[in-house]
Amino acid sequence: MISATCVAPVNIALIKYWGKRNEDLILPVNDSISMTLNTNEMCAKTTISASEKFERNRMWLNGDEVDFEENVRLMRCLKGVQNLVLANGISKVPLSWKLHIASRNNFPTAAGLASSAAGYACLVFTLARLYGLPHNEELTTIARQGSGSACRSLYGGFVHWHRGVLENGSDSVAVPVVPAQHWPNMHVLILVVNDARKKTSSTLGMQRAVTTSTLLQQRVTDVVPHRTKKLIDAINTRNFTEFAEITMRESNQFHAIALDTFPPCIYMNDVSHAIVNFVHSYNEAAGTILTAYTFDAGPNACLYVLEEHVPKLLASINEAFPNDIAQSVEYLQGIPMTTPSPVSGNDQGSGDSSKKCTNENVKINHSTIDTYPKNLLKYIIHTKIGDGPRQMTDEDSLLSDGLPIAN
Numbered sequence: 001m002i003s004a005t006c007v008a009p010v011n012i013a014l015i016k017y018w019g020k021r022n023e024d025l026i027l028p029v030n031d032s033i034s035m036t037l038n039t040n041e042m043c044a045k046t047t048i049s050a051s052e053k054f055e056r057n058r059m060w061l062n063g064d065e066v067d068f069e070e071n072v073r074l075m076r077c078l079k080g081v082q083n084l085v086l087a088n089g090i091s092k093v094p095l096s097w098k099l100h101i102a103s104r105n106n107f108p109t110a111a112g113l114a115s116s117a118a119g120y121a122c123l124v125f126t127l128a129r130l131y132g133l134p135h136n137e138e139l140t141t142i143a144r145q146g147s148g149s150a151c152r153s154l155y156g157g158f159v160h161w162h163r164g165v166l167e168n169g170s171d172s173v174a175v176p177v178v179p180a181q182h183w184p185n186m187h188v189l190i191l192v193v194n195d196a197r198k199k200t201s202s203t204l205g206m207q208r209a210v211t212t213s214t215l216l217q218q219r220v221t222d223v224v225p226h227r228t229k230k231l232i233d234a235i236n237t238r239n240f241t242e243f244a245e246i247t248m249r250e251s252n253q254f255h256a257i258a259l260d261t262f263p264p265c266i267y268m269n270d271v272s273h274a275i276v277n278f279v280h281s282y283n284e285a286a287g288t289i290l291t292a293y294t295f296d297a298g299p300n301a302c303l304y305v306l307e308e309h310v311p312k313l314l315a316s317i318n319e320a321f322p323n324d325i326a327q328s329v330e331y332l333q334g335i336p337m338t339t340p341s342p343v344s345g346n347d348q349g350s351g352d353s354s355k356k357c358t359n360e361n362v363k364i365n366h367s368t369i370d371t372y373p374k375n376l377l378k379y380i381i382h383t384k385i386g387d388g389p390r391q392m393t394d395e396d397s398l399l400s401d402g403l404p405i406a407n
């Protein structure tokens with residue numbers, strides 16, 4: 001038996017992919033740009049074993065068996081990698097050997113937290129390691145056929161998925177813009193509002209948008225090309241305010257198109273809108289843009305913030321969104337940090353009703369930031385920019401003798 005185990009990251013889009021020009025090959029209507037998140041906090045982990053003794057291809061996702069051979073997207077990834085192996089003429093494993101695959105996400109699956117991106121990237125990367133293929137752009141065209149956004153999870157840092165123009169999709173590839181080390185203090189707070197399975201999948205939502213939204217075409221031709229260039233410049237020059245404004249406008253336009261879809265797709269909820277309002281008030285109070293939100297096809301917010309500004313942003317979040325479990329480890333997950341007390345607790349009794357907190361030379365006047373009812377946020381994941389997929393050791397295997405190890 002020959003095995004490989006790998007982990008792959010989640011990526012969150014800054015310029016959103018929304019709409020396909022070819023459903024089968026998963027070819028997008030526009031370019032997109034993402035940031036890869038650190039695998040320490042969120043990742044998919046996949047083990048693949050190949051053996052001449054296995055009778056059929058089998059897969060377990062988060063411990064439950066799924067019908068691998070019936071799943072078109074999974075099979076397309078397997079066939080895609082096997083075709084590359086044939087083209088390369090070398091393989092560490094005979095292609096006739098059947099596979100047993102176990103995969104686990106260490107965060108909620110199908111909840112708008114990009115599990116499909118990490119999952120399919122991990123599948124393709126692990127297959128490549130198993131068969132002994134090099135990591136290159138071609139792998140991104142295969143991961144893309146599992147889930148579009150997955151092609152961006154094959155690289156770390158900031159990643160550009162080119163829509164491509166060819167009918168066969170061979171030029172619809174993801175390429176790195178800059179590695180994680182270019183902007184190492186880029187941190188992320190994911191405010192989890194709801195981690196239940198979402199109602200309208202991204203696949204269905206974007207299909208409906210392409211056929212019914214009149215705003216979508218204008219976005220594709222007029223908005224995305226210009227924004228993509230501006231965002232790449234902002235990333236290259238580490239211009240956070242420019243980066244933040246483009247990111248927020250992109251999120252807003254994506255959800256405007258979801259609403260312009262008929263019947264509409266409603267992914268954000270009242271708490272999501274409260275977070276948008278909070279971010280704008282917070283930046284206004286700071287007198288500069290210190291954080292930016294983006295929302296994918298669900299209500300959870302992803303806030304970008306530089307490391308030096310994380311403590312005061314968290315303090316303000318705790319003030320605006322008070323939570324009974326704010327001091328617990330279940331509430332603030334990920335990169336360890338003692339949860340700052342609400343900023344009002346820092347008020348030194350001066351009698352001044354404008355609660356001030358000073359940190360890294362920026363003062364936040366909290367009197368202009370609304371406070372919302374208690375316990376609106378379920379938990380917060382603190383993470384940061386990260387690298388692409390990597391191979392693990394045999395000790396990390398999720399399979400033992402070809403069967404899943406109980407969690």
Ligand SMILES: Nc1ncnc2c1ncn2[C@@H]1O[C@H](COP(=O)(O)OP(=O)(O)OP(=O)(O)O)[C@@H](O)[C@H]1O
Binds near residue numbers: 109
């Ligand atoms: N580790 C994994 N390995 C293989 N496939 C996975 C893995 N994790 C998730 N998937 C596939 O992705 C599907 C979830 O994709 P879906 O797009 O609905 O949710 P999401 O990726 O969490 O959200 P979004 O793409 O909107 O951010 C799962 O039902 C499963 O088919």
Ligand SMILES: C[C@@](O)(CCOP(=O)(O)OP(=O)(O)O)CC(=O)O
Binds near residue numbers: 016026116
């Ligand atoms: C809102 C998004 O997260 C949409 C992701 O869509 P998917 O990649 O999950 O869709 P399929 O290609 O149909 O599997 C925006 C983005 O990641 O760019």
